[in-house]
Amino acid sequence: MKPPNFKYVSPYSLEEILEIIYQEQEECKILSGGQSLIAMLNMRLIYPSILLDIKHINSLNNIVNNDSGLTIEANVTQQELLESDYLLKANPLLNKVLPWVGHYQTRSKGTVCGSIAHSDPSSELPLCLNMLDGSVNLVSKKERRTVKAKDFQVGMLSTLCKPYEIIESVFFPYDKDIQKVAFSEFSFRKGDFSIVSVGIIRKKYKIIIGVTGLQETPYVEDIPILKKNEIEDYLYDLSNKFIGFDDHISSFNYKRVLFRNIAKKTIYEVIDA
Numbered sequence: 001m002k003p004p005n006f007k008y009v010s011p012y013s014l015e016e017i018l019e020i021i022y023q024e025q026e027e028c029k030i031l032s033g034g035q036s037l038i039a040m041l042n043m044r045l046i047y048p049s050i051l052l053d054i055k056h057i058n059s060l061n062n063i064v065n066n067d068s069g070l071t072i073e074a075n076v077t078q079q080e081l082l083e084s085d086y087l088l089k090a091n092p093l094l095n096k097v098l099p100w101v102g103h104y105q106t107r108s109k110g111t112v113c114g115s116i117a118h119s120d121p122s123s124e125l126p127l128c129l130n131m132l133d134g135s136v137n138l139v140s141k142k143e144r145r146t147v148k149a150k151d152f153q154v155g156m157l158s159t160l161c162k163p164y165e166i167i168e169s170v171f172f173p174y175d176k177d178i179q180k181v182a183f184s185e186f187s188f189r190k191g192d193f194s195i196v197s198v199g200i201i202r203k204k205y206k207i208i209i210g211v212t213g214l215q216e217t218p219y220v221e222d223i224p225i226l227k228k229n230e231i232e233d234y235l236y237d238l239s240n241k242f243i244g245f246d247d248h249i250s251s252f253n254y255k256r257v258l259f260r261n262i263a264k265k266t267i268y269e270v271i272d273a
Helices: 015-025 037-042 078-083 092-100 112-116 123-131 228-239 251-273
Strands: 007-009 029-031 050-053 065-067 069-073 135-139 143-148 154-155 166-171 182-184 196-202 205-210 219-222
Touching: 007 065, 007 228, 015 029, 015 050, 015 166, 029 078, 029 154, 069 123, 078 112, 092 123, 092 182, 092 196, 112 123, 112 166, 123 205, 143 196, 182 251, 196 219, 196 251, 205 251
Parallel strands: 007 050, 029 050
Antiparallel strands: 065 069, 069 166, 135 143, 135 166, 182 196, 196 205, 205 219
16 A cells, blocks of 8 residues: 655654654654554554654764663664674673564664654563663753653554654663563564564562563563562463454453463573572
């Protein structure tokens, strides 16, 4: 299919973008990597009057690494972040997860902030941001504000970003207490959308488990360090907390069973640390 008619604008300054959004609001869509947006346009799931391409705004091209964490600005692609020299030391979870995000071609176009903005329930990067207690930095013509990741995504493809705001950057905190991380997901082909993803962070006295695919937003929970004979019972109880639905790919009961198998293997990776 072909996309609906729209006006294409590619400003060279953030101020110009914010002025257009403030005037047009719900008529606008922001284009950066476009890996999700273009598909939605082609399927005519959205009908913007104006498409605002931010690729020429050089002030949004930076990765800032300091003692507090990583700030990823709106034009930074997933592949650029993956190839950065300090990613493994600064954020071992992101380093583990990014190779699972699509494939090289999509990562070379798709942006980190774009994935957070799109907020697909199966997406890996919103899960990481939640597990690391990160935040989203929003900017509009009148103000800047920061929203915690756990509050930002409110439903399937739905966030607290207002029609006159854009994501300027996202922040992944550095956590010196992380001892080990693990991540697994299942999809029918490498690079496809995941059906279920499980991330684990091991700290000294607790484990953080994160799950996608079983509800409309990432699920994150802190639990004590489990003994091996406790893991299956915990995962069985957790899987029954989720209230999901069947889709064209699989039944929800299948996803529950899949989650328990993936999560067991993933937790074992950090329990054996």
